[in-house]
Amino acid sequence: MTAAVPDLGPLDIRQIIQISFLLAASTILFFSSLPSLKSRFVTYGSRATSVNNTEGPRPEHDLPKSHTRSSWSEAVLDCVTNLQVPHGWFLHFYVVSVLCSLFWGIQIIFRTSLLVVVCENAGAGRTLSMNQLALMWTLMAVQGLRRLVESILLGKSSASKMWFVHWILGVLFYAAMSIAVWIEGAETLLRSQSPLKDITITAPSIRTMIGLPLFLLASGIQNDCHTYLASLPKYTLPDHPIFHTMVCPHYAAESIIYLSLAILGAPEGAWMNRTVFTALVFVACNLAITASTTKEWYMAKFGREKVEYRWKMIPFVF
Ligand SMILES: NC(=O)c1ccc[n+]([C@@H]2O[C@H](COP(=O)([O-])OP(=O)(O)OC[C@H]3O[C@@H](n4cnc5c(N)ncnc54)[C@H](OP(=O)(O)O)[C@@H]3O)[C@@H](O)[C@H]2O)c1
Structure with a gap:
């Protein structure tokens, strides 16, 4: 028995998913470009809380000028x-x-x-x-x-x-x-x-030999970061060695996880799985923006000198 095939117009499902990820990434970039x-x-999260209080939402005096109410x-x-x-x-x-x-x-x-x-x-x-x-x-x-x-x-x-x-x-x-x-x-x-x-059971391909260790390593690092963050009183400047290099190593790990999936899911003759790659674009844009905000917030809360030399998310790049 064959199932009825709904007409999706000119776009197929993988294109719909790819376009959705890219549209979401562009929307977030657009919103972030306007303070x-x-x-x-x-x-x-933490970045939206007051830099003066230990916890709780940001009071109005903490917000940028554009954020204070002036019109309907x-x-x-x-x-x-x-x-x-x-x-x-x-x-x-x-x-x-x-x-x-x-x-x-x-x-x-x-x-x-x-x-x-x-x-x-x-x-x-x-x-x-x-x-x-x-x-x-x-x-x-x-x-x-x-x-x-x-x-x-x-x-x-x-x-x-x-x-x-x-x-x-x-x-x-x-x-x-x-x-x-x-x-x-x-x-x-x-x-x-x-x-x-x-x-079937076969010898691992080169893509598996690269992608699988990347996935496992990044998963382990992300787990360590989350365990460490959970051990901190809210809010403390992270002092774990990996946080000395980067403000948000857990975001770097997340991006590497999606990169490894894009490599592992590459069809024969391709370097990357296109659909997962568009997901990686969304994840990386989203996390890069949050990593930037985290760095600004840490500088405002704990002092510029303690944070300014840390990378946001990717050592030597960003
Ligand atoms: N796939 C995606 O598109 C995507 C998007 C966003 C996040 N993520 C992933 O989801 C995970 C969580 O992301 P997130 O943005 O929620 O991370 P986050 O803001 O760093 O928060 C993670 C946890 O750590 C706590 N925390 C953060 N900084 C702290 C500090 N300085 N002192 C004490 N506690 C602190 C937070 O507390 P509070 O709850 O009090 O804030 C929260 O419980 C990450 O691994 C990230 O990669 C993925």
């Missing part, structure tokens, strides 16, 4: 800005990530009619091997699960917040990632009658 929008809608339009903006949710709701991202990974894992294993519809609309191009598909799915599930466990075990009560649109974007990002990691292998899935049986 009044940046402080209202982009800054979140600013009052409307204030209302929208005040739609905040706890920073701790990052946990939901990883719940969504793990559930979506499980959902698509089941679709793939049982080759359901939903999977066939998605694969038939995924777009043509070079495909991935079944071994690559299995590895990509597994690593995304591992990443979501690790962050979920860390968020549960290390999470502490905090008054810090994020704008509700961040929360929606985060949920959508992780839902999209659970498809992005395998969508370039749609043709392989369509050809296979039993995906699990088509997984």
